[in-house]
Amino acid sequence: MQTTTDSVWTISQLNRRVGELLEGNFSRIWVKGEISNFTQAASGHWYFSVKDEGATVRAVMFRGRAQAVGFVPKPGEKFEFRVNVTLYEPRGDYQLQVESLRRAGRGDLHEAFLALKDKLAAEGLFDPARKRPVKPLPAAVGVVTSLAAAALHDVLSALARRAPHVPIIIYPAPVQGLEAAGRLNQALQQAIGRNEVDTLLLVRGGGSLEDLWSFNDEALARTIAASPIPVISGVGHETDFTIADFVADVRAPTPTAAAELCCRSRQSCVTELGAIVSALAAQQLRMLERAALRLDRAVAMLVSPEQRLRQQNERLSVLKSRLTQAAVRPHEGRRAQLAMLRTRLSYAAPKPAGIRSNVSGQQQRLGRALEGLLERRRQRLAATLQTLEALSPRSILQRGYAIVRKDNGEIVKNALDLSVGESLSVELGRGSARVNVTQTHGLL
Known part of the structure; x- marks a missing residue:
């Protein structure tokens, strides 16, 4: 301008x-x-x-x-x-x-931090897609930190309170000093090689940039990225960030938070298990109720051998009575007719010789008729007896059925009334046998 x-x-x-x-x-x-x-x-x-x-x-x-x-x-x-x-x-x-x-x-340290961060980010080590999920119910948890670190006490206290059932394996390494980065890397590689835990916690308490510099090591970052075991980083306070935080599968703001993120609490597991058991018990009860209903319907439709024998005996008695009546009534009628004819003959006998001859012929015909009638009755009786024999319980036994009785003579109707080891008597079509119960099954 x-x-x-x-x-x-x-x-x-x-x-x-x-x-x-x-x-x-x-x-x-x-x-x-x-x-x-x-x-x-x-x-x-x-x-x-x-x-x-x-x-x-x-x-x-x-x-x-x-x-x-x-x-x-x-x-x-x-x-x-x-x-x-x-x-x-x-x-x-x-x-x-x-x-x-x-x-x-400390500009040089911060510049080195930013340079390494940009390098690893460009290689994709911070990509969320490559992060491994943490098992909610680990068989064991590993902790990589110093034995003298306050962070170890925080982790152990949190896990003892939250999940006392989870075993903890400590892989000790210094978290500060010139050799700390290499020792941390060795401890992490040892934990990966032993493969005895499901989750690894890399933790230490807060501090300055120099104090946390061991966790900005490139070799350590690459070991974390290549680990087949999920790694949770809990380094420093919530406002502290290290390269290990960016490359780890999960970043926790504090060591205590890392312990809380590595597994579900025992109480939540117990609560969920109680709900599952309750649901399973309710489902099992419904299954038993449906089975009992099917059993009641089957029992209502089932006719016991004792009841069938009683019905067949009643029918046999009726048939015998009818057979007896059928055999007796024709003879009585013929005798009555013969007596009537004799009476009439005695009154109307102008020709005794002819009447005698006629009477003799009538008697012969009557005899033949009676013999024919008796023969037919015998045939009907034989057919009836054959039918009766086919309906007899003994015939049923001949077809492979059996009558099972206890030692007191009680007929067994339900397998659930038996006990394993109980002795039974089995009546077959021909003969009988003694058996012992080895297993019982209810009718579905």
Whole structure:
């Protein structure tokens, strides 16, 4: 914008020009200072002020860049910020747009952390798709940490309270110091090689960036990623982030939280098991009720051998009575007719010789008729006896049926009335046998 000493600027023009000058001359520079008035908005953006002993300037870090930091800064902490200086034109206030930050005096460590984080992320080691699910009911849980760490006490206390039935195997390794990263890697590889647990917990308490640096080791991160056993990382406090957290299958905010995430609580298992047992008992009761109903219907339709024998005996008695009556009544009628004829003959006998001859012929015919009638009656009787014999219980036994009696003579009708080892008498079509009960089955 070309101007002269006589030009009159609007405030908007002035602010725009000042903003262009700031952005053109103060782009991607490093400043250092202390954070104050820190606010994390619902959108994920960070708003805060950066100050030193003599001045304060407002700053903003947008969500995408804030998520890459890996931790949430706290008021009073000192950092080094890579910023672009901009002007908020509506108010004429200049502010810092922060691209990245590192702890003051430890910039090299933070830069190494970010570089390794970007490298492993590009290789896909942080991809949620490759993360292994944690078994809710592990047979055993392994803990990789220092024997002297407070985190170990927190994990053991949490598991003793939550799941005392789960065995715990400790793979000790230092969690701080020059050799800590290598020792942690060796302990984790040992746990993987022994393959005696279903879940591994990699834990330690909170600390500074240097204190947690062992968990930012590339070899350790690759071992975690390649582990066939799910790994839960519980390093530091909720605001602390390490490379192990990003590559682990599950990231817990604290060691205690890692213990709570590695398995279901015993109480929840007992509650669920109680519900399953109740449902199973109700289903079994319904099955028994349906079986009892089928049994009652079958019993109602079943005719016992004793009842059938009684019915057949009654029918046999009726047939015998009818047979006797059928054999007697024709003779009585013929005798009565003969007597009547004799009486009539005695009154009407003008020719005794002829009448005698006629009577003799009548007697012969009567005799033959009587013999024919008797023969037919005998044949009917024989057929009736044959039918009766076919209906006899003995004939039923000849076809393979049997009558089973207890030692007291009681006929067995229901297998459920028997006991294993009980002695029984079995009446067959020809002869009988003694048997012992080895197994019983109810009728379905």
